[in-house]
Amino acid sequence: MPEEGVCLMPHDALLSIEEITRCVKVATRIGIKNVRLTGGEPLVRKGIIALVQQLSAIPEIENISLTTNGTMLKTMALPLKEAGLNRVNISLDTLSRETYALVTRRDKLHEALEGIQEALRVGLSPVKINTVTVRSLKENYLEFAKMTLDMPLHVRFIEYMPIGTHVNDPNTGWGKQDVYPADELIEDINHAALREGLSPLLPVSDMHKPQGSGPARYLAFPGARGTVGVISPLSRHFCSECNRLRLTADGKLRPCLFSDKEWDVRTALREGSDEDVYKVFLQVLNKNPDEHHDKVGTEREMSQIGG
Template sequence: MKKALYDNHGRQISYLRLAVTDRCNLRCFYCMPEEGIKYMPREDLLTYEEMVRLVSLLSKMGIDKVRITGGEPFIRKDMPNFLAALSRLDDIQQINITTNGTTTADLVPELARMGIHSVNLSLDTLDRDRFFQITRRDSFDKVMETFEALLQHGIKTKINCVVMAGQNIQDLIPMAELTRRHPVSVRFIEEMPFNGEGQHYDQLHWHHANILAHLKEQFPDIEKLPDPPSSTSYNYQIPGHQGSVGIIAAYTRTFCGTCNRIRITPQGTLKTCLYDNGVFNIRDLIRAGATDEQIATTFLDALGNRARDGWEAERNRGFNVPVKESMAKIGG
């Protein structure tokens, strides 16, 4: 019988978000300052061998779904071989990837062959000029090539669109219109303060309720869909559209009660909540010679002291540790 992993609030933990690098070739407004961030030395990152060991261990404890993130994961060399190694782990049922799509198009056939379950493509606008304004890079055409390749090869595709006042509000309707012609999920995400600077606004206006109200102005017949267990998004269908629309309350944190995920940052820090300050460093345990049993015990101890929600996790950081680190350092 397959093992199950639970936290101290009775939530089953089955999903690992594993960041493989903090490096990124874009400079998105909501993720990092224009000048970028100070990257970690390469020797501080978990090696592929260390990550495969960790995923294998966690899969035996109850993790069956892994999402590979960054930074931009495909900037790290030899990613396909690493993904292939993960795909050979018997207890992992799904491998998913989040990418900005700038260097991914040529790899899509290989991803399809190795059975990657889904790809989340970060895309905040369908306008080339606004893409440059938001990302500070001229890579729109490369991202769209990746989008077309994903559709062509039948990989389940979700588009992640961060909603930003003064940046891309005019894009929400065109983004939703993508679901008319394509079987994709377009997910609108509340902006978070993980940008290397802190919250951009005194008050978040474009929260999930206002995003939905905006969509309803154009699509008054939009219908609520059932949300899968542990879903981070509220999901909707526009009648006549092939795809679906989701809204992720990433800042207002209304989905914490069913959270089934943990995060490991590129340097090996376990985060049992996106908003916590890190629980312990797995890399240091491994490099100190810890056995699998010792690592497993440390994970269980951490999950036995997990915050109830993102608000509690943020309070536990203390006043001297505000939420402002770049998402690239955490894992998007």
């Protein structure tokens, strides 16, 4: 997030809870069965519990997940679970309090760690940790991987994606040189593990992968309760396997994070019929890019698109 904050959108520009639900209902006609609520931070959205309840009432929707920074889960994990949330991804890029405050601009690492424990306690499953790997942060990623030894956590290391207008600006963002290729990361973690007397990470079978594994490749320490995954949008493209669409808060449909192409579905929701909304979905599917072609920088920041 920009240090100076963001320009807030007018209330009318944002989709209402009811409009989001209607959009998802229409999306089931093209085969959508899984919904993930993301952000920004979705738990600050007024009505988030009601939205989960409404989405869980759609017969065709089989799974509802949520990506959060975790700092509000200590009080919200149980009501979210009771509303119909199945699983949760918690964004956590560092285990250092100082670095956490630097990256998030909030000194709330303790709250995030408490949120992880509460998600496990109330039975959200699987609980995944999303860790964006940034070379210049010089994090000890073995410590993340070791979280899976004694807890049923699924830590996924995600290659930093150079998205937004601030890429390569030395004052405001990281650059492509900060990409930490997944294969190199796993090799480094295994070397560090061996120095501590641990066995290296090994690939896991499909039956041991967590639900909703998507584009991640999974490994595990022998005997560990959880897994370690790697998501490599740059070093190993998975574009040909991508089956996701992104609905932004202001009612745009985007088929790709790395593309600036988006389609307006808000107008169809407010001025048209369900058939008009369905036609927008068909347009997006027919224009899905073949791959991102290592694009660097986008017009919208990640905080505007959804992490």
